[in-house]
Amino acid sequence: MLETRLDTARIRAARRMIAPVFLDTPLYRCEALEPVLGCAVSIKLETANPVRSFKGRGTELVAGLLAENGPRAAVCASAGNLGQALAWSGRGRGLDVTVVASRFAPATKLDRIRALDARLELVDGDFEMARERAVAIAGHEGVRLVEDSLDIETCEGAATIGLELLDSAPAFDAVLIALGGGAMATGVGHVLKTFAPGAEVICVQPSGAPAMTRSWRRQRVVTTESTDTIADGVAGRRPIPEVLDDLLLVADDAVLVEEASIIAGMGLLLDRAGLVVEPSAALGIAAILEDRARFADRHVVTIVCGGNVDAGSYRRWVGMGLDHKP
């Protein structure tokens, strides 16, 4: 049995606490991508829900437990998606939600957090500064601090994606998981390594935000001074030791990809799959583009984890000047 912090029985039980709108998301072969990528590709689509990312799976657990027996208020730091999801889950249960985010986060993410009735506090720095501020608010106000990837609910919520992947037919050879704080990677990885250990669990991170990947490779926490990537959702600098420990148990590999590959992946997902995704959600396709030989003729699942992008940035990235045809 895997000795991660995650618990399989709790993950199964989690499905009952999560609003159905976040569960049983589409999983389908996308053959139009395959001539370009040289392998069979299935998409697990986490964007067709009220917050357009997978984060609702975790925040439903957090908010559900709080509504049962916790304080009626919570605060989180967020690159934007966790905050939206916590705001959505909290609103439905009458919780007060505060989100701390970088003022450099995509405007659409910040707008949606506000629209969901959360209190939004902006810091003049990056995600790590938002984390510090959220800790301070929680201490000062005595509300629940929700820490992405550290709090087990965020990992076990994401792990429900893994349960859904197990039913995939035909079975897949590898799953590509965007790596940021590690909740999705440890969650999905825990389930796959428990029930389908033959499937390769591959984490993908931008070269411009490599802290967790470097940490995984060196088997100890490695931090970075800064990040430089359009993949705002995964741009952390300070991996959490407990999450790294879990990741070391469940990930078969962690790879870094270039910005140009992320943009090419977004363009391919648009033109060949009809999917608008945020940069973090194109990391899996980017990994295939950078190492076609590795995946040749295998069946790969990529989790399309979020679709919150500013329209202007998105159009610039995938815009008119580019041609993504093979």
Added chain:
Amino acid sequence: MLETRLDTARIRAARRMIAPVFLDTPLYRCEALEPVLGCAVSIKLETANPVRSFKGRGTELVAGLLAENGPRAAVCASAGNLGQALAWSGRGRGLDVTVVASRFAPATKLDRIRALDARLELVDGDFEMARERAVAIAGHEGVRLVEDSLDIETCEGAATIGLELLDSAPAFDAVLIALGGGAMATGVGHVLKTFAPGAEVICVQPSGAPAMTRSWRRQRVVTTESTDTIADGVAGRRPIPEVLDDLLLVADDAVLVEEASIIAGMGLLLDRAGLVVEPSAALGIAAILEDRARFADRHVVTIVCGGNVDAGSYRRWVGMGLDHKP
């Protein structure tokens, strides 16, 4: 009991014959659209599957029945989506599929039909000419002719969308359904008028392809000489009498929308919902844009029925020059 050609017990049974990848599609509130549209909007998303449209629901029935006890070959005329879906459903069951389409159909639809191993025959005319050619092929070769909207499987397959809508919470006030041949409108309409008669069933067609809407209004078949719309998926000229009879029993209204509204709808779905849709799938949003007062403060479901668009055309329609912000 509604006296349409559709049968509720058969529709329920249909779910067992349809590949799960086409069933239980996402249904969710899309609040980001609501400030622009002035009403609560839920999206029923039919594009996240291997053929990127709802048509697989019907072709799974057709192909499933053929595999059991029919000829091992079928032919259909298609604007592009039915052909893709029949090719997909037929391929999985070892059936020979021939699709007849207009050479003016979107290249991506034709490419996908070929990629799915179907024989593709192009006619130098519109969808109605393709229909005539398909009839001739069926007669000549003795294979099954699949006629969209006339064949009850295409209607009852689409009707399974209606079953899924019944579980919606909160209940909705109206559902907007793209109207072409009428399979989706009569299918979904039959289920709603049977089990949720209070929900308004509103069909939406482009002003440039108004034959079925005019027929519904006059309660007799009205044909047109030509069509002029970017919504290729619904551009028919000759309504089928039996389908019109059913539509008269289940539709509360049929409205026509302008091309500019369809394009604006596509832009809104892209920028505010992150959805790439073909023009036919934006008809519902177009209808709200053209009559905000009618929908004000109501809860409306729009079925996003297809996402097969040529990348070039799509980028031109929703392109850089437009700003869809309110």
